Amino acid sequence: MTQFNRCKNLMDQELNSEFQAFFKHKFTSTRDVSQQYLELIVKASQSEIGYLHLYNANTQEIKLNVWSQKVLDMCATTHDSHYPIKEAGIWADCIRQDHYVIHNDYPNQASNAGLPSGHFPLTRHMSFPVKVKGEIVAVIGVGNAISAYTQETACYINQIIQDTVAKVSFKIEQIKDQAEAMKREFNETPNEEILIDMLEAISKALEMHDVYTTHHQQKVSKISERIAEKLELPQQQITGLVIGALIHDIGKISIPTQILNKVNKLHAVEYELLKLHTTNGSAILKGVKSPWPIFEMINQHHERLDGTGYPLGLTSKQICIEAKIIAVADTFDAMASDRPYRYAQGADKAIAELKLNRGIKYDHYVVDAFMSCYNDDATFGGLYNPPPR
Template identity: 40%
Template sequence: MDNNILKKGHILLKKTSDLLKEQGKSSVDPFVYKIMEKLSSTQKELKAAKEELHLKKKDLAVTEIDLKNDESSFKLIFEQAPIGAAVVCLDLQFKRVNKKFCHMLGYTEKELTSMKFPDITHPDELEKDLDWVRRLKSGEIEYIDIQKRFIRKDGGFIWTHLTVHLIKNSEGLQIHFLPMILDITHQKISDQKLIESEERLRLAFENANDGVCLVDSRGKHIEVNNRMCELFGYTKEELKKMTVNDITHPEDRYISQEFIKRSLLGENGRAVFEKRLIHKKGDLIWGRVSSSLVRDSQGTPLYFISHIQDITLKKMSEEQVETNLDKLRKAMGGIIQAMSLTVEAKDPYTSGHQRRVANLARTIAQEMGLSIDQVDSIRMSGAIHDIGKISVPSEILSKPSKLSDLEFSLIKNHPSVGYNILKDIDFAWPIAEITLQHHERINGSGYPKGISGKEILLEAKILAVADVVEAIASHRPYRPAHTIDVALNEITQNKGILYDPEVVTACLRVFREKRYQLN
């Protein structure tokens, strides 16, 4: 109501009131009096309405200020959000977009607000995305929460995590969509690489040439590959119900059990070993097992991964080779023995000399800790080291008196003759060279070449000491046998001069500590 009307009504009411006071209530028409009372009541209501209106205007002003502040805050948050944000009309037209969303797609704000949601949606996902929008508008879902691809301005695409809420006004009417967009392209690429890596590992596991299995701490199979099934004749399901012991030869079960035990105690987490395995049909399989304990980042044991290579044919071949080698050794031994007997038949006075030298030389080599291969080469060389004497006339070999220079020169030539006899034979050891050098001395005073020190093979140095000891302690046509002490005294006095010190020390230990006897 207009303020002027209020004022006029107020003046009229006051004048009427003053008039009534002057004339008295009884002189006023009752009807007029009622009107006056009504006017007075209306005045009070108008005053109260005026005060209420003033308060509402004040509240409205505060509300307008709050709305302006809220809008300013929303605008600030919207624009500076670390993720993409937009306001989308119900027809999917972009009404407003923030800088982050523009940066993601490579568009300007003006370009994006002239476009609709389908314009930047990957075509493979459009139909599905529109169905999500339909369901949101119909109330089937409260909000959209999906991973989807948006098309960039340059034609590429980005992977995003999209969350969309439907905004309504105070009357409950739908007014627009509020999508929030997080760029997860790098995460998707990493996830894809991880998936591809896992797929490569799976393919490598399944298609490995060796049997591969994962085994728990109790020895039970967790996972097995195709080759494991081929190797043992079981299905995957059957093997997963079995333990390592179930497919291992009873006598070899301790091998895996000990490895698992030591690994779990932290002693050793890797091992390679060979053991016998059992096929479903009962056939024996030789396997070369390479096993490792896998732990998590805290060091807690997870499982064992084992690679099993079928070496059955290899083992059979090795056994066959070993059998053939054994036959060859026996045949070679027979040939060596025949050659030795040939020499001894020509020189009966030195009968058994080569055999005794061979045995002593072998014992010295063993005392020195040489390999089995070296010991064998020394023994065989000792058995025929004097084969070159076959070229020396028997009368010289058995002459009971002192030899002339010419006769001795013939004797000294026997290492070279022996070398020429043996050099073209394909021995497994340098027997020809050992035979050639067994009369050489470390100071260069020996024969036939006068070589010294490291030029002489160790096997030849051992053979030289054994030859001297046996020769001195044995009977010769020109003298009786000396005692073993005389022989040992000879090598002791010339230790480091004529004979290798280590060889002499080993020889003395063999006789004095281990009571070796020439026989």
């Protein structure tokens, strides 16, 4: 038995368990499905990096989709998402040839075309066409294994993809069906009914009106909308996000103003009381009829990818995309805006915090989308002062 086969047998046992867990998990976005599937393929190929991008045979375009964790740690994702295949380098040859390809000396085999500036370095590379019902719908690439890729390795990975792609496609279609169901509910639910429910909930906050929180929520909502547009989320999902962000801190009506506006550092007991604004806020909205996950947005916007957030200590896959977006917008505004009792730390420090904890506390793709928005307009339409020149 070759060393590869011995490793493969051990790997198969572990991968089988991980694939079973993957197919049982309930994902909330198609990107999360692609991300976790890609990580399994990268592991199976004993590679360092990988990517999974979508392909449209009618337009001859590749839509950049997800990169493996190692790639995300090395460079920022791009939001110039549609990539004509004629401009792609040899990494896309698997689509052109309708067969997997191997490049064990990538720098000398590849032309400079097709790899944008700042692209992660490639030494060895394999890519595979992903077919559903006989049509190429995606490309999976892996790279930088310790040793050269072999035909045996390529056949093994290709077989894994063939054996699992139907189930992966089914999971993605389920999420799309859920999105369509949400869209139908959005279209069928009278706007007046939604607004009345929301206004009744928001009216509960009037007795403990706080100027800073009101302005903060408005700015977070506008930033969240920009981020969601950059991520190309469906319009009905963006609408729900805007509403959820507008009331994400509604639970602070239950927090004494002397704690909300305290100049000195909060005592441990006071901080624990402040943290209750997430659960108190979600309790206010519980039972309100809405096609959007408003409850989750309010309850989860202080959760963090690494499980260090509150109130439940959720991790990446358990946090809805809307809450991940609000978390980034909330962090930026909290640090970039003046409060009644202190001056702002500044946009520079806010950005440093987001970059430092990108992929640790804050979602890679959301931070990258925020940075793209910030680079487009650092004032976010006049909400903030322009940075000094």
